[in-house]
Structure formats: structure tokens, C-alpha cells
Amino acid sequence: MEKNLPFILIILAAGIAFCAIVFLLPHTDPAPPQVRAGWYLPSRDVVWIKSGSGSSTSRTEHFIRTGERNTPAPQFPVLSPFSRYINYSRQGSESRYMIAVWYFTDENTFRDAKKALLASLAVSGQSLESDLELSHQADVRRNPPEGSPAGEKTSPASSLIKATGYQGDGTAGYFFSVTRAGSWIAAGDGIFPASKEYYLVYYGTTTSSDLASQSEILREFIAETYAFDRVISQDGL
Numbered sequence: 001m002e003k004n005l006p007f008i009l010i011i012l013a014a015g016i017a018f019c020a021i022v023f024l025l026p027h028t029d030p031a032p033p034q035v036r037a038g039w040y041l042p043s044r045d046v047v048w049i050k051s052g053s054g055s056s057t058s059r060t061e062h063f064i065r066t067g068e069r070n071t072p073a074p075q076f077p078v079l080s081p082f083s084r085y086i087n088y089s090r091q092g093s094e095s096r097y098m099i100a101v102w103y104f105t106d107e108n109t110f111r112d113a114k115k116a117l118l119a120s121l122a123v124s125g126q127s128l129e130s131d132l133e134l135s136h137q138a139d140v141r142r143n144p145p146e147g148s149p150a151g152e153k154t155s156p157a158s159s160l161i162k163a164t165g166y167q168g169d170g171t172a173g174y175f176f177s178v179t180r181a182g183s184w185i186a187a188g189d190g191i192f193p194a195s196k197e198y199y200l201v202y203y204g205t206t207t208s209s210d211l212a213s214q215s216e217i218l219r220e221f222i223a224e225t226y227a228f229d230r231v232i233s234q235d236g237l
Contacts, residue, residue, distance in 0.1 A: 173204015
């Protein structure tokens with residue numbers, strides 16, 4: 001036994017060192033890019049209750065999923081090979097809506113895609129920088145985006161988020177650019193993002209609409225579904 005003790009100690013030391021390296025290396029999310037592209041797409045219908053004010057009564061909004069595609073939204077250019085969108089119908093209304101997502105793993109590609117999108121929007125319609133007030137949204141348990149744990153409680157909606165409003169042929173809505181923490185690394189007394197994920201997200205109509213007339217319902221739709229967790233930075237285009 002004594003003869004084997006040095007060998008045993010070496011094995012134990014190697015095991016401890018291996019565990020330490022694994023812990024300190026970035027903790028990556030194994031989900032493939034096409035799955036990550038669905039992060040901002042709710043996994044079910046979107047339903048919320050809007051409280052009435054004064055003599056008005058509360059009402060229920062129900063956005064019904066009518067189709068999801070693992071392709072870029074047809075209203076916009078192909079910006080990334082990792083793109084998905086969902087179409088919705090608003091119950092009790094003829095209005096139709098969508099959420100579209102483009103996902104990027106590289107910051108330079110992300111920046112180039114934003115420039116290409118802005119150039120396309122300038123040709124096909126009108127765009128403007130917008131500040132969306134979402135302070136009415138309480139800290140609630142929202143429909144978790146695909147890939148998140150069921151029932152995950154997201155952070156409260158920020159009182160103000162920046163967006164780019166757009167109105168063109170066949171759609172009107174809001175674009176967001178989001179930088180989100182991907183993998184993590186333990187260093188010192190904390191855990192810090194070791195990699196980043198980049199998203200372009202669009203909430204809008206699937207029919208020709210006046211953006212001003214859709215702004216209120218789109219703000220509510222965004223507040224009920226927009227994922228704020230692990231966001232490093234957020235802006236318009």
C-alpha cells in the first residue's frame with residue numbers, strides 16, 4: 001500500500017486539477033445556433049389581461065400562433081443562416097402579427113447585418129428611432145422562450161427600451177438589436193460572460209398598417225414576451 005501511495009496521490013492531484021480546469025473554463029450552452037435563434041419566440045400562444053381604468057372593464061388579449069418557420073421572415077432580407085419567425089392572429093380582430101429573429105455568433109457579422117437591414121428598410125419604407133415605454137408591465141411569470149426552463153421567471157420589463165420603428169409595404173413594427181451573454185467563465189469572486197450572442201428581433205404586423213395605430217398593442221405584446229435575462233446591451237438598429 002505504501003509503495004502505491006505516491007501513485008495514488010498523483011492520480012488524486014490530477015483529478016482535482018482536471019475538475020478545476022473544467023470549472024474555470026467557459027460554461028457553454030450546447031444548444032445549436034438554429035435553436036438559439038428561437039430564444040425570443042414564445043413556445044405557446046400569448047395571453048394577458050389588461051386592466052381597465054375608470055369605467056372601462058379589463059380585457060383579455062390572446063395572440064394565437066398560426067405558424068412557425070425555420071427560415072428568414074419573407075418581408076425582410078436574408079441576414080443570417082440562423083433565422084426563425086412566428087405568425088400570430090389576434091383573437092377578436094382581423095389583425096395579424098409576427099415575431100422574427102436573426103441570430104449571430106460573430107459581432108462583425110452582426111454589425112454588417114444591421115447596416116444591410118437599415119439600407120433595405122430605407123428603400124422599402126420608413127424607419128425611425130423609437131423609445132418604447134413599458135413601465136406598465138409588472139414582474140410576472142411570462143411565457144418562457146424556447147430553450148429556457150419551463151416557468152422561468154424573467155426580470156421585470158425595463159421602463160424604457162430603445163427600438164427602431166418601421167413602416168413599409170406589408171408590415172409595420174419595431175426592431176431591436178440585442179447582445180446577450182452566451183457562455184460564462186468563473187474568475188476571481190464572480191462569473192463573467194466569456195462569449196456573446198447577437199440577435200436582431202422584430203415585432204410587427206404581417207399586413208400593411210400604420211405604425212402609430214399599432215404602437216400600443218405592439219408595446220403590450222413586446223412587454224409580455226421580450227426576454228430581458230442575460231442581456232448585456234440592447235438598442236435599435
